[in-house]
Amino acid sequence: MIGQIAFTLLVVITFGIGYKKYSQLRRNILLGRDEDISGDSGARFKNLLLIAFGQKKMFKRLLPAVLHFFIYVAFLLTQVELLEIFIDGFTGSHRFFRPYLGGIYTLTISLIEILSVLALIATVIFLARRNLFKIPRFHMDEMTGWPKIDGNLILYGEIILVTCIFTMNSADEAIHLVEGKGSYGFAISQFIGPLLTNVYTDFLVMLERIGWWGHIMMVFAFILYLPFSKHLHILLAFPNVYFSRLQPAGEMENMPMIMNEVKSMMGLPVEGMDENADANMDEIPQFGASDVFGLSWKNIMDAYSCTECGRCTTNCPANITGKKLSPRKVMMDVRDRAEEIGAKLDANDTRCIKPELKAKTQTLTKDNFDDGKNLFDYITKEEIHACTTCNACVEACPVTINPLDIILQLRRHEILDLAEGPAEWTPMFTSIENSGAVWQVPDDRDKWVTDLLEKEDQA
């Protein structure tokens, strides 16, 4: 009875805190502007199945893919067991599903046990890869401090979790044997259980409880830990893949406002132009993005889904050749900035209300937010100038994150709003504008034809 009350209390507390934290997360993602991501749900489901569930893009590198797959399947299957833990926790039953499922139950728990061992092996190898072997992508500038600790913490957590599962099942097996009820027949604990039958039964019961509580407490801790961690991807990877863009990777988003402006300058008909358009223009529109507010919500979801694996960065031609740009860092910066804004909103830090609106309100919202900082305090211009728009980062990302899209929006802001950017680009812009060619050349565009025909005549 005390157990049931304690469990219920724990659930209420976890879900209470969790609800708050995950609402903040949702709010932070929605700091971004709207982006219509509708259409072709068939193609989206296909991506969801292949890339998220099937982990297709992980399999570009076999070893980490296989190891990661063990942990992933173990995670998925453990959800079944978790359901039972909840029922047992609330009702005080023990292995609630067993009488109903019989052989299937034995099979499921056996599978979980086998996968847990595989996951444990994978975890140990991952820890070694991160800390003993100098795999460059885990040791770049952006991977110090919290990201480094975070990467290890979860692996230690995984080891504790698996240990709890085996403590629970093995002690339970031993009790079952001592009580003369025979073996549960679970794949691995049936071999550990018999080794424990000499131990006092009271102690076994305690051991089983420690395993059970340890297991569920790790799960609760995990739920609350995720929003602070790169491991949020275990939840967000699914919606993130589902909502990822379906257009060809080379396609850049159009800017209808500028298109219409130029059209009317050129005397071309502008579709859907409303008469009062100018009246709405008293606030100068922002072009591109200088902060997360200017990015799309999908860009921010991308940032929260990032696993910090660094596949993007190790494939980035700029990074490979020693430039400062790292697409992974771009994603981490966007997340950090969204977190910073979120924290200020939660604290209702009224110092961050736009000065001209301070008289009107005492509530800080995303619409009156101005803390004097923006994304350029995190991402330098040198970084975004180094991008060749090669799409290697987009191609490499196992959870279909698009760092390039963010880089291009920052460039748009720099050029269109700040009128800055590499000075060497200016002649190219002027040349296109004045002569319709990227280079300032005195020749006609079809001079090659006259040259060619002349040469032929001479021949």
Add this chain to the structure above:
Amino acid sequence: MTKLKIETMAEMAAKGAEPEILFWVGCAGSFDARAQKVTVAFTKILNATNTQFAILGKEESCTGDPARRAGNEFVFQMTALQNIETLNTYGVKKIVTTCPHCFNILKNEYPALGGNYEVIHHTQFLQALIDEGKIKLQGGGAFKGKKITYHDSCYLGRSNNIYEAPRKILEQLDSDLVEMKRCKSKGLCCGAGGAQMFKEDEPGDKRINIERIEEAIDTKADIVAANCPFCLTMLSDGVKAKEQQENVMVYDLAELIVQNNNL
């Protein structure tokens, strides 16, 4: 050899004729000495296969790719809308281009501005000509047994998922196609895209084209085949920097076909 025939859309329209395709030459193809050779090679192939084509000539403008990718949407919109006006006035339906940047932007980004055309990259077009039997590549020609490595441009490869058509052409040249360590969807950029062509590299250890050409040289290939005028420049510069001009040649696929068939 019959005389080359290159007509403009304006000339054709005056005759009341309509070409099968519009050949979009692009800035590099029009003005850059190295890329002009590719333009000429492709023109020769079009002539040899009796393809009815036209160019826009003086009426063609930059597609706006480097301006847009640098972030300058205004300049892009101006030049793009101008081009679309021209193309739509002539009622152009099908465009072939030798530049993957022009290809990508015409195909994927002009529709949102009101320019809807069937856009084909010349490597796809060449592959189709071979399939239809309009170009017969004599096996055992100049490239028989030559080691050729193929450099995927980002804008044809990852941006538009075209990896096979160019490789098929190389196979039909009877050449020995060797792949670089990073190829197809993992291919390494030449360093020119995203308007990098028009500025110095940001500070770093190395230029991207050097990294790429080293990889190409590692394959011991005699020829590096490309499909993009900017890759051509970058890779050729890389060869020069490595002083490998004697051993490694950089060609566009159209040039290889012209050489093979003595067009």
